[in-house]
Amino acid sequence: MGQPLRVGIVGLGAISGAYLSTFERLDSVRLVAVSDLDPDRAASVAAERGVRALTVDQLTTDPGVDLVLNLTIPAAHAEIALKAIAGGKAVYGEKPLAVTLDDARSVLDAGRAAGVRVGCAPDTVLGTGVQTARKAIDDGAIGEPVAATATMMTPGHERWHPNPDFYYQSGGGPLLDMGPYYVTALVTLLGPVVSVVGAASHTRATREIGSGSREGQVIPVDVDTHVTGVLRHASGVLSTLVMSFDSVATRASQIEVHGQAGSLVVPDPNQFDGDVQLHELGGAWRTLPPAAGYRDAARGYGVADLAATPAGVPARANGEVAYHVLDIMTALLAAADTGTTVSVESTCDRPAPVPLSDAPQAPEVAEVRGPR
Incomplete structure (x- = not known):
């Protein structure tokens, strides 16, 4: 087995607790740093978890972080993702991928240009x-x-x-x-x-x-x-x-x-x-009876699945799926506004099925870099 994926979290709001609990029982990922607009909150979580509290700029450029888990509010998703990608980090974000399609495409394009993976909830x-x-x-x-x-x-x-x-x-x-x-x-x-x-x-x-x-x-x-x-x-x-x-x-x-x-x-x-x-x-x-999927899964399994997916193979909770889902939803809002049928311009492959199994195993860290 490879080494656990080193994860830094940006945004410690309500949803972060679910990820923190999951990471405690996943061997394939290891929390190493946290950041939040409220420095006291970041310091408290860092002390509780035995990790470092950093600023956003520090976390997104830190050589000890392999992947940035972006748990900020939707309006900040693209900004934080682009910072992380610019720092050479893989990114996994809460849904939606971004507020607008243009911002979402900028994240995917930046990830592709930098050779890092982009993943997105829901997992x-x-x-x-x-x-x-x-x-x-x-x-x-x-x-x-x-x-x-x-x-x-x-x-x-x-x-x-x-x-x-x-x-x-x-x-x-x-x-x-x-x-x-x-x-x-x-x-x-x-x-x-x-x-x-x-x-x-x-x-x-x-x-x-x-x-x-x-x-x-x-x-x-x-x-x-x-x-x-x-x-x-x-x-x-x-x-x-x-x-x-x-x-x-x-x-x-x-x-x-x-x-x-x-x-x-x-x-x-x-x-x-x-x-x-x-x-x-x-x-x-x-x-x-359960016949497929990760048993006893919880929020954070998408991060572990992304990390465990071999280089060159799309992760299941990948950015292209998230982009297509956002395209569907924004098209639906446009259709509601105009009273017309609206085409969905993007597409995606159905993600690979998950065989009935336990949590993804610890990956080689290098696999989070390279083509999504």
């Missing part, structure tokens, strides 16, 4: 939930796929998040925030998308924070908070997508995939596992 699709469903589809369990539905209905993150402002600013909203989980799952299950139609609404001008030190504070809403659309996959499958911060709850399955010979219920794509249910023509619903 939930690498777990046993989506991967078992994918294997069932690929094995012909539902016959030829015809349609899919993906539904996410919540009252909004301001009820629980202590600093929810960015969810309601450019780069936020239910589609760009939660959509990556659902759209990435649909692309993983059914392949790339070629066009979209859609509609959206903006029901409230403000939201009230419901927890933390800012409880009761009112924040502005600058984005659409209910988005629905139909995605036409290159295969001809039609996927119906509903993303909302304006509802209370739903009893609809998170994702369903329907074929000529059967239907699948796919578990929550914001989680790594869950039951996959199959209803074959003439049969009844039954639960499929």
Whole structure:
């Protein structure tokens, strides 16, 4: 086995805790440094984890860091990624890859020019939930796929998040925030998308924070908070997508995939596992045992998978998939704005399937450099 990948984290907000917990049990990655806009927070995490607290400029140029894990707010994703790439580092970022397609393309182009890998969440699709469903589809369990539905209905993150402002600013909203989980799952299950139609609404001008030190504070809403659309996959499958911060709850399955010979219920794509249910023509619903994916996966497995992927082979949670997912979502917002069908100009290969396995093994560090 090679040496663990040395990771530096930029951004120590709410999501960082999940990555920090995962890295404690992954042999293939090793946290070496952290950075945050709040130096006291960085110092506290560094002391707790036994690593160094650095400034962003220090971390993105430090020779002891192989990969920068970018956990900043969406509006800063491209800026931090480009800093890291300029410092010769591989990059793995939280979703979305960037707020705009132009910024996302600049990150991919810079990574290619520098010869470093670019990866991006979500990595939930690498777990046993989506991967078992994918294997069932690929094995012909539902016959030829015809349609899919993906539904996410919540009252909004301001009820629980202590600093929810960015969810309601450019780069936020239910589609760009939660959509990556659902759209990435649909692309993983059914392949790339070629066009979209859609509609959206903006029901409230403000939201009230419901927890933390800012409880009761009112924040502005600058984005659409209910988005629905139909995605036409290159295969001809039609996927119906509903993303909302304006509802209370739903009893609809998170994702369903329907074929000529059967239907699948796919578990929550914001989680790594869950039951996959199959209803074959003439049969009844039954639960499929896990048959593919990383067992007991959690946020951070995409970093380990990227590191363990041989040079010249695309990692599963790669930048081109993230770019295509962002292209689909921005096209859907444009379609909702114009009331027209909008073509999705980019495409991507379906990521390689994940055989049923435990965590990726420690890689050769040099493999994070070179072609994505």
